Amino acid sequence: MSAADSPLLSVVVPMYNEEEVIPLFIERLRPVLDTLGDSYEVLTVDDGSVDATPQLLLGLRRVWPQVRVIRLRRNSGHQAALTAGLHSARGAYVVSIDADLQDPPEKILEMLTLARARNLDIVYGVRTDRSTDTFFKRITAGLYYTVMRRCAGRAVSPNAGDFRLLSRATVDVLKTLPEHQPVYRLLVPWMGFPSGEVTYAREQRAAGRTKYPLSKMIRLALDSVTNFSASPLRLATWLGMLTFAGCLALACFSVARHLLGFTVPGWTSLFLVVLFTGGVQLVCLGLLGEYVGRIHSALQRRPAYFIAYDTADPAGASTPTVPRLPTQPDAAARNSTAAMAAPAKDGPR
Incomplete structure (x- = not known):
C-alpha cells in the first residue's frame, strides 16, 4: 500500500478469548471512528484464541470493511500480540487499546485531536480513577509504577498502561529497536519524544474474565525490571x-x-x-x-510470534477459513455473529 493510500488512523486491538466482549466493544468503537471524517483501519490481533473470537472477527469484516484481522498461530502473550499489531499498522497515527472496555474508546478522537493540534508523537491515556479495580490490584499497580519510575526514569507515568496514541515516526523507530521482549509502557517513555496526556476514569471489564492473572502480572514486572535496569x-x-x-x-x-x-x-x-x-x-x-x-x-533471535494470516495480505487475499468450534452449533454461531456485526449508524468514514 502506498503512502497516499495509508489510513490516517490505525486502531490496534490485541485479543485473546474475547468472544463475550467483542459485540460490546464494537458497539462503542465503531460510532467513534465513523465520526472521524477520514480513513481508518481497525487492526484486530487474535492471539491464538481457542473460543469463537476468530469466527466473530472474520464475520465482522463482511459488514465493516475497515476491520483487518491478524491471527497468530499460537498464544504468544499480550506484548507480542501488541508488537504484531504495531509492526503491521499502516496509519499515520496508531492507537493501541484492549477490547475489555476498561479504557474508553471515546477518548481516541481526543487523543488524535491533541496530537495534531500540538504536533505530538505520543499521547498517553492516564487513569485518574481506579476505584473499579480491586484493592489488591491498586496496591500492586502502585508498587509496580513506583519501582519502574526508579528503575526506568521519571518519564514513566504512574497510571499509564498500553492505551496510547503513537505517530508514524514513533512506530517506525519502535520497529527498529532490537528489543526481544518489549515492554511498551516503559519503552515508549524511554524514547523521550514529545508527548501529552488524556485522562479518564478506568471502567470495569465489560464482559468475560481478565487475561492478566497474578502470574502474568509478576512476569510483566520481572520483564520490566530486567529489560530496563541493572x-x-x-x-x-x-x-x-x-x-x-x-x-x-x-x-x-x-x-x-x-x-x-x-x-x-x-x-x-x-x-x-x-x-x-x-x-x-x-x-x-x-x-x-x-x-x-x-x-x-x-x-x-527466535521470533516472538508467528502470523497465521493477515486479511490485508495480498498473498492471502481470500478470506481465511477458521474451523468452527465443536462446542458451538452452526445456528448459534450465525446468531452470535449477526448480533455482533450489526452496523452502527452511518457516518463519514
Missing part, C-alpha cells in the same frame, strides 16, 4: 557486601570472646549465619541466571 545485579552486589561485613563482624566478635576466655555457643549462631549466607548466595545466583537466560534468549 539494579537487581547491583542489589546482589550490595547484598554480598553486607553479608561479608556481617560475617566479618561475627568473626571478630567470636575471636574477641575466645581471647577473653568465653566459650562461644555454636549451634544457633553458626546455623543462622550459614543459612543467611547461603540464602543470599542463592538469590544472587538467581538474579545472575535471569540476566544470562535473557541474553541467551536474545542471541537465539
